[in-house]
């Protein structure tokens with residue numbers, strides 16, 4: 053399988069703290085790869101580095117062989133790396149549908165000025181985005197809520213909307229930061245199904261998640277971080293048997309890794 | 312918005328008929344020619360306020376519009392006085408000059424948010440005043456005076472606009488000029504806000520981080536919006552200088568910048584036409600209170616406080632409230 | 638040189654005290670108090686009336702300035718800002734309210750005290766002249782008082798129960814509420830304290846520079862400058878910002894004297910450059 057994303061020697065320092073320390077791994081095309089690790093291990097920071105929200109101290113990120121680290125976030129998005137946020141992040145005062153429509157921005161062919169004048173290209177874009185938004189909303193089970201103002205959505209649906217926004221940008225690789233956080237068992241299982249379906253549609257997915265049963269169920273491979281360093285990498289069964297991983301998790305409070 | 316197409320067209324036609332036909336007719340039959348000056352001021356101030364509104368729309372509190380109005384006024388005045396340009400040419404040039412300056416200023420300061428941006432822009436107004444005092448070309452505190460009235464504008468020998476100095480009623484001419492520019496500016500704003508650009512601006516206002524993660528070039532969009540805003544400010548300042556035939560460092564001060572902001576707040580930040588309504592109400596309110604003499608400012612600000620307590624979301628939110636109840 | 642530094646310190650102490658009040662209100666309620674300069678002017682006129690007109694002791698006058706402004710601040714919080722914050726969709730609405738109150742104070746001050754520049758008799762006579770520094774004794778006294786007030790404020794915020802509650806509130810309003818801090822009450826106390834500080838500085842400085850009804854706006858702008866330099870909502874930042882601005886003014890007025898208002902232009906320009914490098918000032922919390 054071809055490599056989609058390649059992370060090599062990535063390091064990020066915040067003053068004295070090394071949040072991500074010389075981390076390397078790669079994500080294959082159409083793979084679901086999860087990054088796990090105790091709180092504060094540097095997972096979200098890793099995501100911010102990959103999506104160019106932060107500049108790495110050293111090291112680099114390549115997408116399909118092209119260097120993308122250190123660019124502006126919107127350019128990384130244009131190249132196909134899009135992330136959802138750990139905190140629920142939406143456009144609060146827009147309707148659910150508008151949230152998804154606006155996220156089609158990258159696909160628009162008309163220029164800003166074209167939109168101002170309302171040219172033919174702009175109209176075609178608008179129509180296409182509306183249709184695509186409806187499809188995405190249906191896919192994520194949000195179609196009945198499409199005219200609701202986003203801030204009024206219940207929590208589970210907010211996370212789904214966050215993913216819908218990410219999908220609408222038509223990324224090559226989607227980075228999901230704790231997509232199952234705050235969901236009950238049923239909602240999580242529905243979400244797991246959803247993520248699988250996205251992969252079947254050809255998307256590569258990089259995931260951060262604390263919900264171990266879900267992670268083990270969904271992932272093709274895992275990368276384990278602890279104190280910013282990669283301590284293990286492998287299939288779910290390999291990781292579950294890894295001594296270092298068990299140690300790292302036992303060391304930190306009472307998070308269970310097994311099923 | 313929720314209005315359908317026909318009602319919208321009817322509303323626009325009615326509005327145009329009022330400002331271009333009904334108001335001049337009413338004024339000439341009543342003989343209250345001083346009202347021209349008042350309404351011209353309202354139109355010009357609402358153009359500057361519209362610019363402030365647009366910066367609100369991308370989530371920035373702009374208390375620096377006075378700086379651009381002052382700049383526009385000086386650019387036009389200097390070009391007319393020192394270089395013999397026609398006023399009609401200086402009008403767009405003043406706007407473009409302000410837009411260009413705002414790009415330079417905006418690139419660093421638009422990264423600031425919240426009160427920081429508000430404070431910096433407030434300071435900017437003060438900087439503009441000090442600059443006007445200090446630069447040789449602006450002639451210090453004495454300002455630039457006796458600027459000639461706008462001359463004739465003709466294209467290929469056809470006179471489109473007559474020389475204002477030859478008109479017997481230049482007040483009416485200025486009124487028509489100001490109102491025309493106002494209509495154009497608000498039409499542009501309406502189009503901006505109701506096209507995809509408006510949605511993009513809203514996305515900035517609501518969540519810049521998410522906007523950039525979906526590929527919006529937030530820095531670029533912010534600068535564009537700010538440049539349009541400053542263009543409005545410059546144009547309004549240039550016409551002001553032409554009407555009063557003078558410009559001083561104190562022509563636009565911090566108080567004006569604050570007032571532009573208040574006009575937007577009062578009209579309501581969620582509504583394109585908010586700044587127009589806000590300016591009209593505040594300006595007329597201020598004018599009406601003139602008879603109260605020394606208590607003018609006290610009553611005016613007192614009323615404003617009360618208004619804030621009763622309608623903290625602006626005058627136009629009243630419409631929304633009644634719609635919800637009904 | 639020593640003279641410039643001494644002047645800078647004296648100015649800086651006053652400025653820091655003004656900035657502290659502004660930053661306290663901002664930290665607690667996220668309100669940019671446009672009326673801060675007007676509060677300063679009001680404090681100045683109260684001291685002018687009691688000490689300058691009625692001839693009562695300066696201490697009484699200063700106390701009256703502080704207490705009056707504290708009461709005004711408390712009332713403003715309780716009856717104006719609290720209501721608007723609760724009812725409005727946007728935080729920015731408080732800015733309109735603050736601007737309106739600034740106009741209102743301007744009007745009140747103008748009606749009560751007129752347009753004239755007012756001064757009071759010196760509180761201490763004589764001039765200190767040693768080690769290359771010439772400074773009237775009254776400036777020394779006022780400077781020392783300002784520094785004492787700053788120290789008292791910092792200690793109060795650090796160690797008193799009220800101070801600790803206010804710091805918790807400034808850090809995280811929701812968390813503070815969950816911890817049982819009475820948010821409304823401490824917002825009111827904070828607003829009162831911020832206003833009091835402005836009034837006290839007004840009372841102090843009226844003895845040196847006098848006061849007139851038109852300086853409220855410019856004082857607010859200076860206070861904004863200091864807060865931007867130091868970082869909004871941070872006590873240390875306000876103090877640093879105050880002293881830095883005081884120093885810059887003192888140096889600028891000496892070096893650039895021939896060029897008039899250019900000092901402020903230079904300060905503004907420097908601030909723009911500084912803020913583009915450090916958008917949150919020296920010590921400010923990052924935004925968003």
Ligand SMILES: Nc1ncnc2c1ncn2[C@@H]1O[C@H](COP(=O)(O)OP(=O)(O)OP(=O)(O)O)[C@@H](O)[C@H]1O
Nearest residue numbers: 066069071089090091092093094095096097098138
């Ligand atoms: N902007 C920043 N400045 C300074 N330190 C930071 C910054 N962002 C993150 N850190 C620190 O870096 C470390 C890693 O944080 P990160 O958010 O990446 O952890 P995480 O693995 O995502 O944790 P969680 O599971 O709680 O989400 C933490 O110690 C955090 O405090």
Ligand SMILES: [Mg+2]
Nearest residue numbers: 095096097138
């Ligand atoms: Mg995280």
